[in-house]
Amino acid sequence: MAVRVGILGATGAVGQRFIQLLEDHPTFELAALTASESSAGKTYKEAAKWRVNTPIPEDVAEMTVTETTPEAVPDGVDLLFSSLPSGVAADVEPGFLEEGYVVSSNSSNDRMAPDVPLTIPEVNPGHLELIEVQREERGWDGALVKNPNCSTITMVPTLAALDQFGLENVNVSTLQAVSGAGYSGVTSMEIIDNAIPHIGGEEDKMETESRKLLGDFDGAELHLHEMDVAASCNRIPTLDGHLENVFAETTEDVSPEEAAEAMREYPSVDLHSSPDQLIHVFEDPGRPQPRMDRERGDGMQISAGGIQKTADGLKYNCLAHNTIRGAAGASVLNGELLVEEGYL
Ligand code: 11C
Structure with missing residues (x-):
C-alpha cells in the first residue's frame, strides 16, 4: 500500500532532489509540498527555480505549495521528508513530531542529540531503536530520524x-x-x-x-x-x-x-x-x-x-x-527503512 508523504522545504536544492527521487517511487506517493511564506499559495512551478537535470514531474508542477505548519499538511500524509535550513528545522520539526508525523530529516539540527537516530541504513539500521527513547523522553507521538552530512x-x-x-x-x-x-x-x-x-x-x-x-x-x-x-x-x-x-x-x-x-x-x-x-x-x-x-x-x-x-x-x-546519496537519497532511504521496520 502507498505511503503518502510530504516534503518540508520543497523548493530548495535538496527539496528538488526529493521530488526527482520520489517520482514513480514504488512505496511513496507525494501529497504535500511546503516552503517559506513567500512561496505559500503558489503552484510548485511558480514557486521553485527548478535546477535538477530532469523536468519537474507534471503533477508536481501544478501542486500548491503550503506554509510549513502541521495544519497546512493534507490529511492522510504520515511521513515527511525535511530539507529545511537547520535553523528553521529546529523551530518547526518538533511541532510536526508532536502531531504524530514521522520525519526523515536531512537538516543538521539534532543530528548529535543522544535520542535521535543518525542513520545510514546500510551501516547502522539498529540505531532506529533510539526512537523508543526519544518518544519516552520528548513525549512525541511521531518519530525523528536524521541522515548525516x-x-x-x-x-x-x-x-x-x-x-x-x-x-x-x-x-x-x-x-x-x-x-x-x-x-x-x-x-x-x-x-x-x-x-x-x-x-x-x-x-x-x-x-x-x-x-x-x-x-x-x-x-x-x-x-x-x-x-x-x-x-x-x-x-x-x-x-x-x-x-x-x-x-x-x-x-x-x-x-x-x-x-x-x-x-x-x-x-x-x-x-x-x-x-x-x-x-x-x-x-x-x-x-x-x-x-x-x-x-x-x-x-x-x-x-x-x-x-x-x-x-x-x-x-x-x-x-x-552529495545531493543524492549525501542528502535527499539518504533521507528517502531512511524513509524506506522506517516503513520496513514498521514505524509507519
Ligand atoms: C556542503 N555538506 O557541501 C554541505 C552541505 O549538514 O547537511 C550540507 C550541510 C549539512 O557544504
Whole structure:
C-alpha cells in the first residue's frame, strides 16, 4: 500500500532532489509540498527555480505549495521528508513530531542529540531503536530520524568496511562540490579559479557524526566509536559529487587488497533506493572522479579507489553524489527503512 508523504522545504536544492527521487517511487506517493511564506499559495512551478537535470514531474508542477505548519499538511500524509535550513528545522520539526508525523530529516539540527537516530541504513539500521527513547523522553507521538552530512556519508561506509581491522585515527581532507552550498554557489560559480578551505561547520560534523554512526547502541544509550577523526573540508569548483582523501590508522596490519575486498563485500540492504553493491572499488588509481563516477547506482553508490599502504594503516579516496546519496537519497532511504521496520 502507498505511503503518502510530504516534503518540508520543497523548493530548495535538496527539496528538488526529493521530488526527482520520489517520482514513480514504488512505496511513496507525494501529497504535500511546503516552503517559506513567500512561496505559500503558489503552484510548485511558480514557486521553485527548478535546477535538477530532469523536468519537474507534471503533477508536481501544478501542486500548491503550503506554509510549513502541521495544519497546512493534507490529511492522510504520515511521513515527511525535511530539507529545511537547520535553523528553521529546529523551530518547526518538533511541532510536526508532536502531531504524530514521522520525519526523515536531512537538516543538521539534532543530528548529535543522544535520542535521535543518525542513520545510514546500510551501516547502522539498529540505531532506529533510539526512537523508543526519544518518544519516552520528548513525549512525541511521531518519530525523528536524521541522515548525516553529505561529506560524512561519503566516508562512513568505507570506514564501516574497515572497522573489522580496528579503526583508530582517521584523517580526511575533502574536495566538496558547490551544490553543497546551495543555489548561490551553483549560479554564481564565483569559486572558479579558486578553492575555499575550512568551509562552514563541515569539519566538526565529519568529526562527530562519523563516531555516532559507527557507535554502539546498547538498548538504552548510544556510545560513540572510540576512533579519533580529524577533517579538513574544502570547497572546489565541481558542480556535484564530493571527493575525499582518507588516511585511516588501524590496529591490525591490513593490505590494500584486503581493504579493497572488505569494501567490495560490505553488504548493501534490500531497500528500493539502496544500490546492489554499496561500495564500488576502482583498480585505476585515477578514479573515482566526480564527473565520471557520481551517478553510479543512480547516485546512491559510494566509490573508492587509490588504496595504498601508509606507515600506520591505509590511504584511499572516496566519492559520492552529495545531493543524492549525501542528502535527499539518504533521507528517502531512511524513509524506506522506517516503513520496513514498521514505524509507519
Ligand atoms: C556542503 N555538506 O557541501 C554541505 C552541505 O549538514 O547537511 C550540507 C550541510 C549539512 O557544504
